[in-house]
Amino acid sequence: MVTRAFLKRLKADAAAVAMTEFALAAPLMLTVGLYGLEMANYAVTHLQISQAAMHVADNASRIxxxxxxxDRKIYEADINDLLYGVDLQAGDGIDLLEYGRVIVSSLEVDPDDSTGVQQYIHWQRCKGKKNFVSSYGVEGDGKGDPSFVGMGPAGEEVIAMEGEAVIFVEVSYTYQPIVTDAFISDREITVFSSFNVRDSRDISQIYQADPTSPDTPADCGSFTSYKPAPTLPPSNSGGWNWNWFNGGAGG
Known part of the structure; x- marks a missing residue:
């Protein structure tokens, strides 16, 4: 039973007062510290995703x-290498293609348009497990459609010049918290970047380096990464008979 005399002694004990104050302040200070840690990690991750988009767009304009x-030809193998490379660059800490998606589009002028200004998406390649489609159009958009004026936010669309191409890259990623998602109201990070193709490129198509053994295109209809599926241990591993319901436990 807590008596009045005990409370008086507790009040007079400086060590006890300090301990009580610490006990009251510690949860608040810990919460503030963890919040700062989470927000700093979010900012760094956002920067890395932005750099990944720029990396892909820049390199795709050179391949x-x-x-x-x-004119320089591009191959499916080039694009696959590019997508694989950005996953490696982002690192295991982000695991870009496991929790995100990279979309590479070639924005060009419609060769069938007599005005020489109609924009269209000639081809598009994608990689990543996240269920995300381009916010600015899919392959074939703009073909015979005057309402399609380019790729990018409304009023800030990127356009290509006749006979040239612009590589437009979108990266969408679901942020993976290191403490808790309670601190981040919106975990979706979506960025884009674009570069003009640097050299004289053959923009008629994407070629196969070896037509007799073609490389698999990074099709936008599939949602996969380059990581192999994990290998599950045998059902009877660990010294336990998993068929216990048929014959009893084993050791």
């Missing part, structure tokens, strides 16, 4: 074989 005689 292709090298020739001084014909």
């Amino acid at each position: 292709g074989d090298t020739s001084t005689l014909v």
Whole structure:
């Protein structure tokens, strides 16, 4: 039983007062510290996702074989290498293609348009497990559609010049908290980046390096990453008979 005399002694004990104050303040200070840690990690992750989008757009504008005689061709293998590379660059800490999606589009002028200004998405390649589609159009959009004026936010659309191409990249990622998602109201990070194709490129199509053994395109209809599916241990591993309901437990 707590008596009045005990409370008086507790009040006079400086160590007890300090301990009580610490006990009251610790939860608040811990919460503030964890909040700061989570927000700092979110900011760093957002920066890394932005850099990943820029990395893909920049490199996609440069890829292709090298020739001084014909326009540079690009291959499905080039795009696959590019998508695999950005996953490696982002690192295991982010695991970009497990929790996000990268969409690469080639924005061009419709070759069938007599005005030479109609924009359309010639091709689009995607990778990542996140269920996300482009916010600015899919492959084929703009073909014969004057309402399609480019890719990007309304009023700030990126456009391509006739005979050229613009690589437009979107990256969407679901932030993975290190403490709790209670501190982040919106965990979705979506960024975009675009670069003009650097060299004279053959924009007629994406080629196969070896037509007899074609590389699989990064089709936007599939939602996969490059990581193999985990191998599950055998059902009878660990020294336990998992068929106990048929014959009893084992050791």
